[in-house]
Amino acid sequence: MAMEKMLLKDCIDIKQSVPDKKSVLKIIAHIAKKNPILQNFSEKQIYKSLQEREELGSTGFSNQIAIPHCALEGISDFVLGILIVSEGVEFDSLDKQKTKIFVYIIAPASHKSQHLRILSTISNYLRNQDNINKLLLAKSPSAIRETFLRHTLDKEELEKQNVYQLFQVIVQSDKKYEDSFEEILDIFTSIEDCNFYVVEAENASKYLYKMPLFSMFWHEDQPQQNKVIIAIIRNAFVNDAAKKLNQIIKKFKGDPGLLYFVQDIYYLNGSLNI
Secondary structure, three states: OOHHHHEEEEEEEEEOOOOOHHHHHHHHHHHHOOOHHHOOOOHHHHHHHHHHHHHHOOOEOOOOEEOOEEEEOOOOOOEEEEEEEEEEEOOOOOOOOOEEEEEEEEEEOOOHHHHHHHHHHHHHHHOOHHHHHHHHHOOOHHHHHHHHHHHHHHHHHHHHHOOEEEEEEEEEOOHHHHHOHHHHHHHHHOOOOOEEEEEEEEOOHHHHOOOHHHHHHOOOOOOOEEEEEEEEEEHHHHHHHHHHHHHHHHHOOOOOOEEEEEEEOOOOOOOOOO
């Protein structure tokens, strides 16, 4: 979610006072229209869509915040904006108090999953009282944008950088790949913040050939020992590691003996010494 591309300075405004909820939605429609993504929609259409969403249930929450949002057919990307009403306005909030901060979303109707993720990101941001206070203290649209993005971008960048992948490389005791083992190991030792270890393993054939059904396929030069590198690396470094391994495989014309695969990690904690 590239919030900085969705949130334009022109789509942010500060008002001292606004008379009622209907007026808030009209102001939001007016400033949202300044985003070129909505060039084919009138303010009236945007307002109507926002109003229809409010009829399903108020988007006003507690603690002076609201997240008005709607979905439109035929737009290519999300439009985000912020309206600050310094004196607050009645907006059917959960705590029955006046609302001062309106972070609004105009979403493509076909992007429901991303719509939910953006709602969640904004909601989490606005749960922090310090973030609310900083928005209320901002004196200009530029300052509001910078304040909002500073925290949401930090969170997004952290999530992006801290997405780790499980990278496993299996090297059989075939002579050519065994000689390249140090080169393969160097790939992971050079990666920043990479946790990895090496496991000695055995070919499945060692056990299969002990079974009468498969014994006739046994031969002495069948490679038995494998080394398995199990590495946890940041997503940003996965492509580079894969590229280097592909070059090694290509060098040996794709002969069997080296295999790697990458998996997503959904939960991670702790660290290892090399």
